[in-house]
Structures are given as structure tokens and as C-alpha cells.
Amino acid sequence: EVQLVESGGGLVKPGGSLTLSCAASGFTSTNVWMSWVRQAPGKGLEWIGRIKSKTDGGTTDYAAPVKGRFIISRDDSKNMVYLQMKSLKIEDTAVYYCTTEGYIYGYHAFAMWGQGTMVTVSS
Amino acid sequence: QSALAQPASVSGSPGQSITISCTGTSSDIGRYDYVSWYQQHPGKAPKLMIYNVSNRPSGVSDRFSGSKSGNTASLTISGLQAEDEGDYYCSSYSTSSTLLFGGGTKLTVL
Numbered sequence: 001e002v003q004l005v006e007s008g009g010g011l012v013k014p015g016g017s018l019t020l021s022c023a024a025s026g027f028t029s030t031n032v033w034m035s036w037v038r039q040a041p042g043k044g045l046e047w048i049g050r051i052k053s054k055t056d057g058g059t060t061d062y063a064a065p066v067k068g069r070f071i072i073s074r075d076d077s078k079n080m081v082y083l084q085m086k087s088l089k090i091e092d093t094a095v096y097y098c099t100t101e102g103y104i105y106g107y108h109a110f111a112m113w114g115q116g117t118m119v120t121v122s123s
Numbered sequence: 124q125s126a127l128a129q130p131a132s133v134s135g136s137p138g139q140s141i142t143i144s145c146t147g148t149s150s151d152i153g154r155y156d157y158v159s160w161y162q163q164h165p166g167k168a169p170k171l172m173i174y175n176v177s178n179r180p181s182g183v184s185d186r187f188s189g190s191k192s193g194n195t196a197s198l199t200i201s202g203l204q205a206e207d208e209g210d211y212y213c214s215s216y217s218t219s220s221t222l223l224f225g226g227g228t229k230l231t232v233l
Contacts, residue, residue, distance in 0.1 A: 047222035108216040109174035
């Protein structure tokens with residue numbers, strides 16, 4: 001079965017750090033761009049960043065609200081993608097989704113999604 | 124960069140057609156044909172419904188169609204069904220290699 005499974009969410013204090021993981025199975029993510037998208041409680045979707053495939057340079061891009069605080073990385077040998085979050089703010093509270101970008105369907109379309117993992121930033 | 128603009132809500136009766144608009148700028152929707160639409164039901168992950176402005180993934184009903192004119196993209200759902208009720212989000216690739224989402228539209232099937 002083709003799927004993405006996120007883990008690592010939880011409760012963290014403002015200013016703290018947390019690392020989320022995304023395990024890909026049923027397909028080889030090596031040549032796939034991977035993105036993270038978040039959704040604050042009761043709010044809309046927000047793209048926060050991506051990591052390109054190694055064949056496309058393996059570089060990262062980030063949305064302005066998280067640039068300099070979040071780092072996306074990947075370990076293709078394990079079919080894993082990671083989201084390191086530092087200097088967390090209350091407004092980072094959200095469900096975080098791992099998703100494929102441009103896989104199977106078009107460029108910059110998110111075809112596969114994980115179930116999401118909740119991150120709560122609160123004192 | 125600001126989110127793309129969508130109406131907060133739309134509604135329609137079963138069998139009717141509805142259209143959801145998504146307005147951006149010349150830096151995103153107006154510049155690239157990388158507009159996608161997603162359906163989200165409560166407590167679930169989003170589902171890709173339209174990609175590259177007007178293409179449907181395998182398995183998505185042909186009642187869903189997409190288009191674009193200038194800086195505005197649109198999603199049309201024809202023959203509305205109860206199962207279509209949910210939240211819909213547009214997205215577009217943008218300059219600076221970023222992705223933007225719309226604020227979301229809640230579709231109610233009356």
C-alpha cells in the first residue's frame with residue numbers, strides 16, 4: 001500500500017524545538033519532491049516548505065513564516081523525510097502533513113498526503 | 124506573500140452546479156499553469172481533485188472541472204451530490220519557488 005506516515009508531534013513550549021518524521025512506503029521517494037503543509041485548528045492549509053529530489057539538487061525552499069527556523073531534510077536510504085522545527089511559536093500550533101509534490105500528477109500538485117501529526121506550542 | 128482569495132462559503136442543491144473562484148496575482152495564478160484544487164472532509168487529509176489548472180487525477184469524478192482566466196482560477200462541480208460537501212482549497216505555484224494556498228471555501232449541499 002502506498003502511504004505516508006508522519007510522527008513526532010506533541011506538546012512543546014514556546015521557544016522549544018521538535019522534529020517531525022515522515023515515512024514513505026509502497027513507493028520509492030528517492031526521485032520525489034516532498035513538501036510539508038500545515039493546518040492550524042479551524043484554519044486553512046499553509047505550505048511551509050519542500051525538499052527536492054537528489055536528482056534535482058536536493059535543495060530546499062521555505063515559506064516566509066518559517067524560514068530560518070525550520071529545516072527540511074531527507075534520508076533516501078530509509079525513505080524518510082524530516083522537519084526540524086526550532087524557536088517554536090504559539091502560532092506554529094497546527095496539524096502538520098507530509099505530502100508528495102509533483103508525484104504522478106503534474107508539477108507542484110500534492111497527490112499523496114499523510115494522516116498528519118499535531119504540534120501544540122503552549123506554555 | 125498573501126494567500127489566494129476564495130469565497131468563504133458556497134452552497135447548492137443536489138443536481139445543481141456551483142463554481143468556486145480563486146484569485147491571485149500576476150506572480151502566481153497569472154504566471155503559471157500550476158493551479159491545483161483540493162477537497163477536505165472534517166478530520167481528514169486533503170485530496171487532490173484538479174492539477175495543472177484543468178486536469179483530473181485518476182478516480183476523480185468528471186463532475187469536477189477546473190479553468191483559469193488571467194489571475195483567477197475556478198473549480199466547477201456539476202451535478203452536485205451530498206458527498207461533495209466539504210472544504211475546498213486552491214493552490215498555485217508562485218515566484219520565489221513558493222506555493223500558495225487559498226483560504227478555503229466551505230461547500231454546503233442543501
